[in-house]
Amino acid sequence: MGTCQVTILVTSDVHGHVLPLNYGTNQPEASGLAKIATLIKREKALNEYLLIVDNGDSIQGTPLTYHYAKFQPHEPNPMMQIFNHLGYDAAIIATTSSITAWASLNRPSANPAFHGFLPISWTAKRTSRISAHLIS
Secondary structure, three states: OOOOEEEEEEEEEOOOOOEEEOOOOOEEEEOHHHHHHHHHHHHHHHOOOEEEEOOOOOOOOOOHHHHHHHHOOOOOOHHHHHHHHHOOOOEEOOOOOOOOOHHOOOOOOHHOOOOEEEEEEEEEOEEEEEEEEEOO
């Protein structure tokens, strides 16, 4: 039986940042999916088996995501469209994501090509328990 190397790229706490800017000050910063796109492109060229996952808190936090949730929730989610374009395989929808944002993702028309969501619920007791479910 053969083996293969799987490379996993994970983003976390993107909070709707697309451009490498601090949206509050309009100053450049080393963040945003546009900056990450370069890394993803390089890794795709280097790795035959690549898994790309967002670790949550991506669908709220900027004027773009606010405008979408408030005024255009019937349209495809802009963050999911970017994830599709970049080749993400899945995204975790964290419990801190707004109910409005989550509800908009739950419609097939909102994200027609996205591979899957992994909603996570976290319960802190004496021991921590995480439950996840793939929605495809």
